[in-house]
Amino acid sequence: MKRQGIAEALRDAITEEMARDTRVFCIGEDIGVPGGWGGAFTVTLGLAEKFPGRIIDTPIAELGFTGIAVGAAMMGLRPIADVQYGDFLFLASDQLINNAAKLRYMSGGAIKVPMVMRAPVGATGRGSQHAQSMERYFTGVPGLKVVAVSTAFDAKGMLKAAVRDDNPVMIFEHKLLYGSKGARAEPGAVDATSEIPDEDYVVPLDRAAVRREGRHVTILGWLLMAHFARQAAEILAQEGIEAEVIDVRSLSPIDYETIGASLRKTGRVVIVEEGPKTGGVSAEIAAGIMENCADALMAPVVRVASADVPVPFTPVLENAYRPDVPRIVEAARQLVQH
Template sequence: MAVMGIAEALREGIREEMRRDPTVFCIGEDIGVPGGWGGAFTVTLGLSEEFGPERIIDTPISESGFAGIAVGAAMTGMRPIADVQYGDFLFCMMDQLVNQAAKMTYMAGGAVKVPLVMRAPVGSTRRGAQHAQTLEVFFTHVPGLKVVAPSTAYDAKGLLKAAVRDDNPVLMFEHKLLYGSKGNRAEKGAVSPIGEVPDEDYIVPIGKGAIRRPGKDVTIVGKLLTVYRALGAADQLAEQGIDAEVIDPRTLVPLDKELILESVRKTHRFVVVEEDNRTHGWGAEIAAMVAEEAFWYLDAPPVRVSAPDIPPPFAPGLEELYVPSIDRVVAAVKGLF
């Protein structure tokens, strides 16, 4: 059992899958350049030394183009792991992801599969409006895609392996403050969870959430960074006599609805914490699901703690107001009692 951060866990997951299956390869910008960074957040650092430029493929700055290449390769027997340097660049490849990858199996009446993994770093990290967005909900809305969002090293490796082995396009969102990237690629203000990662082969099944902290008084659902904001809030709430249960869905599509609903039936209160913009957001969908399917168990309205409806601001003082803080989560929970 090794102890590592998420960037390293992803790297080991990719390495093991590439050793296991010769059809697995990586494609993206600056991922394998000798003397380079191993991708924007070091995830692929050193992999080109083992697998060479034929399987760790550096592309021109052509996001839509290499996304399409990944789609075409996936349609013909390969299992590409593509990545973008910043999730925001997924918008440059929206057609390939939404019109092509997500719909190819359906349009073919089930005759074509697209086993593609697309990894994307998200989250506000003092980079302003075009390098810091939270994007998951743009893709959770698209039938045909699966979406995962690991918040621990164990889950990152296990979900990466599950995504590679899945026969559908899987988007993997990774939070920049959780990577634990080292050296000059480290992030200011990082949470960087370090966790135990088994040496033996394992997967985290797509579609299975996790209870991060059991509790009986309120259910708090978070993803990526906001899992840690929820856990921080739960610690403070415990001191005030409120026992919060924190749930990390880990997979956003397909969602482990029953895990959330079972918790709400027990706690009778529900808060969702997201770094997404509030309106028409991911939290809105989760809250609507709880309202529809567990309404009679609720003692208070389902509540969202979100980013406001603004682009991510640059100034650190403003960014702190943008990303839900522990204090905001605590206040939201206390408002339910």
């Protein structure tokens, strides 16, 4: 057992998978430069020395290197690609959506694309173009699996599961959760460290995780919002409201079994999402709840999400943009009184 943050846990996951399977390699920008950062958030730091020729630095060409990852995966390798900021996925989208996600279907099942695409997301003082919550753009793409990791334990286990999966898997990571120490630490970082077992393990890519049990209201969130939901639950507990907190974690597919079981207990749900409310993953989850477990609801579904605006820069507006603990507490409090 050792205590690790998400960046270290991801690094160990990559190291172990590359040692286990010679088909695994990393491709991205600034990931293996001697004297460099090991990617934008230090995840691949030191790996180029350990695995010569398998940490591939690319030009600044997200569309190109994503297509290269797809092609290499088709030919039997298992690439782990990453973009420095999730926002850059728009550049890579043609290869992800038109090729990676569809080649299996188009070929009548002949092709496998076992690739991983990692992407940091979240509003962190960088203005509008290094801040978006990108997961919403990929959850509705058949042929892709989409997960979001909020703890170091999950980061390691889900990355390992993704590398071993025969499908394209997108892993969203939050910039405020990588770790609060080190050269690339972010102001406002939240503790997402975990006790990491010494032995090999994977975390399934299709299961939500109950982070806190409760009987009055269910709060659903992922990434930073899973942490804020837990903090909100602590405050609610002081008022006698027992909130069940679920880290949705698997965004495509969504685990309605775990969510439904919770709703049958609480009858009430708040879905918290960083990102504009319109067209968000929370909208899909709300619809899915209606289709899967509407009978359990004793009150309408409530969403706490960002305003329908680009992510602003100035801290006062950014804080207003991002759902925070008081807003989650207030939403849950009102819902319980409903």
